[in-house]
Amino acid sequence: MPNDTPLLSIEQLSKSFGKLRAVDGISFAIKRGSCVGLLGPNGAGKTTTVEMLEGIKQPGSGTILYKGKPLDADFRQEAGIMFQSTALPDFITAYETLKMFRDLYPRSIPIEQLVQACSLQEFLDRDAKRLSGGQRQRLLLAIALINDPEIVFLDEPTTGLDPQARRNFWKLIREIGGRGKTVVLTTHYMEEAYELCDEILIMDHGKIIAEGTPDSLLAKHFNDVVVQLPAVDLPEDFDSKGMEVLRANGSVEILTSDVNAAIEALMASHVSLKNLKVRQRTLEDLFLELTGKELRDES
């Protein structure tokens, strides 16, 4: 369970690149033992924010306090980092890579323990450049954990993984959280954020536009559900009785707080209910609502 004392306190953090204000005066706190998700479209400023929290980039202005102190050598010892894209030295096996990183820290946990925790057994003696996407991410996670960190930064750790590998990776992240570690996660996957995070920060244009637990955010912004059906099943002259109807990618979504009323309206128009689905609002919907963009938009 998260402890209420903030492990990281961020006040009025800003960073500009030339005329571009990538991060614009954001403030928030990260509790000990919590898993915090940082969400935002590309260019929202989340990677810049995370890199400032990791001590990789210097803030333009504002303060970052770790255990009440500015980031220092202790922080480097106590932080584990998994970058979005990291190459590893060529011609070095997974085991040797772990050994090298272990020796860079004054304190570390036994490699064998990490091998078990991150399921590295099958490729320990394989050159890092010959690993599959999932194996590679597991190795990078093991490197991030090798110094037994108090806080772990995971920047889009499951991007490019197949659904099964992604779910396996979630299990590992839950286990890290289960050991009382604080996790800061950036991700493009709403489902991932919903599954793993205690708290979510949504960023756009360098600012935090929403924050809270996933459920509280959804409850705060939505009081309706989505009735979905194929676009071909819905006549053009369908009378929606004032409900909002969205058409996209061959399907129709009716947004309503009264499912019965929606179904009655459909039946009145003799619409087939064979392929009808009803779903709760998701973080993806919230994201669209707040930013007007798909989370994975390239713009």
Added chain:
Amino acid sequence: MSPKRLLAVFIARNKEFLRDRSALAWNILFPVLIVGGFAIAFSGESMDVYKVALYQDNGNEQAAGQEFLKTDYIQFIETDDLARAITNVERHQVDMLLDRNTQHYWVNTTSPKGYMLERVLKGTIGNAFTRQEVTGGEIRYVDWLLPGVIGMNMMFSALFGVGYVLVRYRKNGVLKRLKATPLSAVEFLTAQVASRMLLIMSVVVVVYFGTDFFVDFAMFGSYFNLFLIFALGAISLVSLGLLIASRTASEEFAGGILNVVSWPMMFLSGVWFSLEGTATWVQKLALIFPLTHVTSAARAIMIDGASLAQLSGHITALLAMTVAFLLLGAISFKWE
């Protein structure tokens, strides 16, 4: 500085290089092929004209032996340094030394060309000149070339092996990942220098003794001194590689700069030909290159048996360059 961290990066870098078979093979094969090629190419009879050094001759047409100077196919070279000229006869770099003022001549008793020139001299002017004998083995072009080839290989290995790798590490995020650990820039750079030094000096030893086994190079100096000069040269070139790669993440840009630095060094540092006959400004320009000092000092040890004291100028230059490159490289170094 933590020896444990330094050693961790040093060991990883060594393994990385040793397992990169193509790079390792190239580092050893390249100089061996060049030395071997020149040894074969220059193993036959030389087509050069005969060379006679004239000591303080000043083109005096009244001096004795004027008839001899009219002989075709002999290149006459004026000199004011008698000791140097005698050494050149000993090393077969000139075939005869003639002093028309005192009417003496020097020939090497082991030189066929010297023998032929002596016959021509006597046939032209009789026994008017007194014979002085010297002995000594021939300094072949390949003997002269070897320090240059080793230096050049060292240069490519240092500049591209350190510079290019560092830029690639920066571009693909390896450096960024290391920055997130307690490893300091000084520890990282020291490990890179140490690893490349170990590699370069191992290759120098393998290439030298490997080719010496077949070519039997002339060596009049101390092996320890030669090793020291190559080590100084290697560290200065590695430092230059670090400086070039201290900031950029563009392999194209770094490649361009490395080429701009390495190509003039290859041609103006006296690797392939002596700079003695070039314009003064070229000789002065060449002194800014570490490779010039390595090549000249190594050659002086091998061919002239020079001591470290005699090479103090080159040693000072190499040390000064190393300190300057390392300081500038460390100050301007960027992980990202």
